[in-house]
Amino acid sequence: MRRGSLKLCCVRLRIGTELGCIVKKVFKILQREFIKELELNTVCDLSTLAHFVPFICKMSHLHKIMLPTHASTCLQDPTHTPAKGSTTDRNKKYVHKIISLFSKLNCLKHATTDDVCFLNDHMKQLLRCLKTPLESLSISFCNISQSDLESFAQWGYYQLKHLYLRGVNLSDLNFMPLKVFLQSVADTLLTLELEDCRMKDPVLLPALSQCSLLTSINLYDNEISTSAPKDLLYHTANLTQLTKELYPAPKEIYNHFGYIRVETFSQCCTELKSKTLITVRQLRSICLGSNPCYGCGERYFYELETTL
Incomplete structure (x- = not known):
C-alpha cells in the first residue's frame, strides 16, 4: 500500500475531539x-x-x-453596523x-x-x-427570536414526525406561529418535546389535541398552574396513540425558595388522578415530574398508574 493511500469507509461517524x-x-x-x-x-x-x-x-x-x-x-446585535473587516462582519460570513x-x-x-x-x-x-422534507428536527x-418562530409557520412542507425543543426560551415570544405549525403537522407528528422552554400554562392548546398520531409528549420544566394538568389531560383524551406523557408539576408545589413540597405534590397528583383521569380517560403512561433538585439534580415523579 502506498503511503497516503489509506481510505476508510463508514456509515455512522461520531467525532468527539476538541481539536479542529x-x-x-x-x-x-x-x-x-x-x-x-x-x-x-x-x-x-x-x-x-x-x-x-x-x-x-x-x-x-x-x-x-x-x-x-x-x-x-456569536454575533453581536443585528442592528449594529460592523466596520468592514470587523470580527462581527467575518462571523456573519461564517454563519x-x-x-x-x-x-x-x-x-x-x-x-x-x-x-x-x-x-x-x-x-x-x-x-x-433544506432540499428534502425533514422527519425530525x-x-x-x-x-431563537420571534422571526425564527414565525419561520416555522411559513415552512413549506409538513411531513415532520419528531419535533424537539429543549432549553429554548420561548417565554417572551408570541406562540401563535408555533400553534399554526403544530396544526400543519398534525397528521404526521409522532413525538413532541418542549422541555424547559419556560412556557406559561398549556398555551398550545387546542392545537395539541389535533395531533391524532402523537405517541409521545414531554412538557417538563415549564411553568404551569394547578389547573393546567387537568386541561392538558382533557385536550389529549382523544389521542389514542399516546403511550408516553410527561407533564410538569404545578408551580404551587414549590416553596418560595424553589424547593418542592413533597406532600403538596402528592396531594395534587392524587386529586388529579381521582377527579380527572377516572372520569375523562383511561390510565396510561402519564407522569408528572418536578423541576430538577438544586442539590442532586434529580426529579420527583408521580406516575399516575403507580405511586410517588
Missing part, C-alpha cells in the same frame, strides 16, 4: 460519500466550524446530522457558510443542533436551504 485539525484529518481519510450519519461533538468557534463545511458537503448521502458545536463566537451547508445535503432527514449561537435570527434561511439550548 484532527477533525480535518479524519474527514480527509474517509470515503465521505458512504457516511449517512454524522455526529460532531467538537467544541469550536464559528471559524473552525465553517472550515468543516467543504468536507461535510461531500457527504452526499448524509441522512442525519448533529452539530453540537458549543460555538464560542452564511454554515447555513448554506444544508442546501448541499440532498438526502437529509434528521437535523440536530445543540448549544449553537448561529441559529438566532437565521432559522428562516436554514429552513429554506431537534434544537437544544439555543436562542
